[in-house]
Amino acid sequence: MNSHEIEYQLHGDDMQFVEIELDPSESVIAEAGAMMMMEDGIGMETIFGDGSSNGKSGFFGKLVGAGKRVLTGESLFMTVFTNEGRGKKHVSFAAPYPGKIISVDLSEMGGKVICQKDSFLCAAKGVSVGIDFQKKLGTGFFGGEGFIMQKLEGDGLAFLHAGGTIHKKDLQAGEKLRVDTGCLVAMTKNVDYNIEYVGKVKSAFFGGEGLFFATVQGPGTVWIQSLPFSRLADRVFASAPQGGGQSRGEGSLLGGLGDFLNGDG
Incomplete structure (x- = not known):
């Protein structure tokens, strides 16, 4: 394996965090600000890009990798957490909003997963975090989530987070599923992704x-x-x-009419 072989444990239900177990010299990469806690003996370093071994070398190669991340709205930098001590050490990462965290073993997914640009949380060092351009312009202009998505490549573990409940669905050849554009979290590289017009103006x-x-x-x-x-x-x-006033209760029978009668309209 090119990626570090990390072990993990998920904690919580609706407000989850993932605890990564690192052997000596093992590392995990994460988005800036994702770290929740870490044990003594773990070193933290800020780097350009993702630190993966993708054949590029030198400052220019790192700058190109970091620049690509800007296109997805992410930071130029990522953080690497390395076990610099003896024995096993633990570092934990938390999702930024209520939802679930899932682990994806890239070696079992053909070495590549495409995901929404804000769903990546952390991964074993050696996993490449890049950008994936959609082939069809319609996807980019009308998809609601932007023309650019992230791609995770390698053979290690990566962790994604999403809101609410995450449902994993295996599609057979030719099987099609229509999804709200914001609800699609990730997909394997062989899945054909497109945008379909609703059709009826009324709808x-x-x-x-x-x-x-x-x-x-x-x-x-x-x-x-x-x-x-x-x-x-x-x-x-x-x-x-709105306008500095107090929000009406969800159970109000009068709703906006009540605001008008109270002199707020």
Whole structure:
């Protein structure tokens, strides 16, 4: 294996964190700010890119790898945690919002998984974190999640997080699934990903589900989340006090009419 062979344990239910066990000299990479806690003896280093051995060398190669990450909205830097002591040491990483954490063994997924740009949490050192351009322009302009997705390549363990419950679905050859664009977390490299127009104007404007669906077609594996963070944020924003006033209760029978009668309208 090119990647470090790490062991892990998931803790929690709806607010999970993953505890990584490192042997001496083993390392794990993570997004900046993902670390929750670590034991004494673990060294922390900030690096350009992901630190994978992908054939590039020197400062320019590292700069190119880091620059690609900017296109996905991520930081130029990643953090490497290495067991510099004797015996096994532990470092833990937490998801930034309520949901689930899943482990993906890239060696069992053909060496590559494509995921949404904000779902990567951490991985064994040696896993390459890059960008994946969608082939079809329609996917990028109408997918709702941007033209660029992340790709994880290598033969080690990677950890993804997503909102709500994560559902893993294995698609047979030719089997197609329509998914809300924000609910698609990740997929294996053989899955065909495209965007499909809802079709009916009435459904598009009054259905509440947007104009487009993501369509994924097998063979391959896809991971679906039940509560995208963008959807959660929209609901929180909609329920927040407007103009400095107090938010009305969800159970109010009068709703906006009550605000008008109280002089808030």
